[in-house]
Amino acid sequence: MPKTxxxxxxxxxxxxxxxxxxxxxxxxxxxxxxxGLHNALGTDPYTGYEIGLRAVRISxxxxxxxxxxxPAYFPxxxxxxxxxxxxxxxxxxxxxxxxxxxxxxxxxxxxxxxxGFKVCMAIGGHAPAEGLLRELEKKLGGRIGNMKFWGGGTLxxxxxxxAEEAKKDPLIGSHGMMWETSLVMxxxxxxxxxxxxxxxxxxxxPSQLRxxxxxAIAHIAKANPELGNRLINAAAERIAKLAEEMLRT
Numbered sequence: 015m016p017k018t019x020x021x022x023x024x025x026x027x028x029x030x031x032x033x034x035x036x037x038x039x040x041x042x043x044x045x046x047x048x049x050g051l052h053n054a055l056g057t058d059p060y061t062g063y064e065i066g067l068r069a070v071r072i073s074x075x076x077x078x079x080x081x082x083x084x085p086a087y088f089p090x091x092x093x094x095x096x097x098x099x100x101x102x103x104x105x106x107x108x109x110x111x112x113x114x115x116x117x118x119x120x121x122x123x124x125x126x127x128x129x130g131f132k133v134c135m136a137i138g139g140h141a142p143a144e145g146l147l148r149e150l151e152k153k154l155g156g157r158i159g160n161m162k163f164w165g166g167g168t169l170x171x172x173x174x175x176x177a178e179e180a181k182k183d184p185l186i187g188s189h190g191m192m193w194e195t196s197l198v199m200x201x202x203x204x205x206x207x208x209x210x211x212x213x214x215x216x217x218x219x220p221s222q223l224r225x226x227x228x229x230a231i232a233h234i235a236k237a238n239p240e241l242g243n244r245l246i247n248a249a250a251e252r253i254a255k256l257a258e259e260m261l262r263t
Contacts, residue, residue: 019070021078029076037132038075038257040066041122043115043147044140045084047107049190049198050223051214052234054205055106057190057198058084061246062139062167064201068250069135073257081122084143085112104220115146120158127161133260134158135253138167162260164253168197171249179241185233190223192230192237193245200242208235 016032018024024032042065044058059080070077085091086103090112095101103109119136126134138144147165156162176193180186186193199206211234214223223231 019067019075019077021076024076032074032076033130036074036261037130038070038073038261039078039126039131039134040070040075040137040253040257041078041081041126041134042066042137042139043081043084043119043143044138045086045107045109045143046082047084047140048104048221049194050221050234051210051217051219052207053190053195053198054202056082056205057194058140058143060139060201061194061197062137065139065168065171065246065249065253066135066137068247069254069257072251072254075133075257078122078126081118083110083115083118084138084140085109085115085146086142088142088145089149090115090142090146102220104222112146115143116150119146119150123158123161123163127159131161133257134161134163135257136163136165137171137253138165140167141169143167144169164256164260166253168249171252172245175245175248179245183236185230187226187230187233190234191226192233193241195234195237196239196242197246198242199237199239200246203239206237208237211235 042062044062046055047058049057059082063080066077086109093111096111123134136147138147144167151165211231214221
């Protein structure tokens with residue numbers, strides 16, 4: 015086994031040794047996006063990256079660095095729509111256009127296919143980014159050259175798991191709420207300060223969480239890394255298993 019699966023850590027010989035053993039590439043994307051006063055801005059890309067990191071340790075392969083670009087809204091704002099500023103963009107979130115993201119995502123995977131990877135697992139930690147990846151998978155039939163690829167993310171990999179948790183705890187919420195804050199705690203506990211969530215509605219800063227009920231916002235205080243780790247581990251196991259199946263078939 016290699017000392018690391020992170021692309022940037024590998025020496026050239028180490029890269030090719032692991033590449034020959036398991037020609038599987040993982041990469042994650044997401045925007046720097048506001049997730050309430052209590053979560054760091056790197057929530058989306060690094061949640062996806064953590065899933066990839068845990069998955070690659072199971073299946074083998076190589077994990078590309080985070081791609082911190084994603085569009086706002088579904089199906090993703092175009093460049094003209096983004097700069098028209100007719101939709102709330104919740105600064106300090108930072109967005110890039112749908113067309114740029116489609117080009118970056120596609121060319122990145124084309125380059126991986128050109129290197130000779132047989133399987134690519136593209137993980138969107140941000141919902142519109144995941145939507146673009148799934149769109150690409152459908153459009154291209156899950157294949158670029160001789161490389162198979164899967165486009166998904168946190169929603170595709172754990173939607174049923176979150177739904178089960180919501181049956182037990184209806185207040186876990188959605189964007190930036192209790193369950194997603196638990197994911198961030200599992201990635202980096204120092205990126206979360208749950209007590210700050212109580213100031214979301216009174217803060218002068220814009221927040222996508224402000225329309226949430228007082229009860230749901232108060233429930234953010236129940237976020238915990240145990241829930242986050244359980245969800246991330248399950249998603250990683252599913253994606254790693256799928257990657258190995260794609261490599262065999």
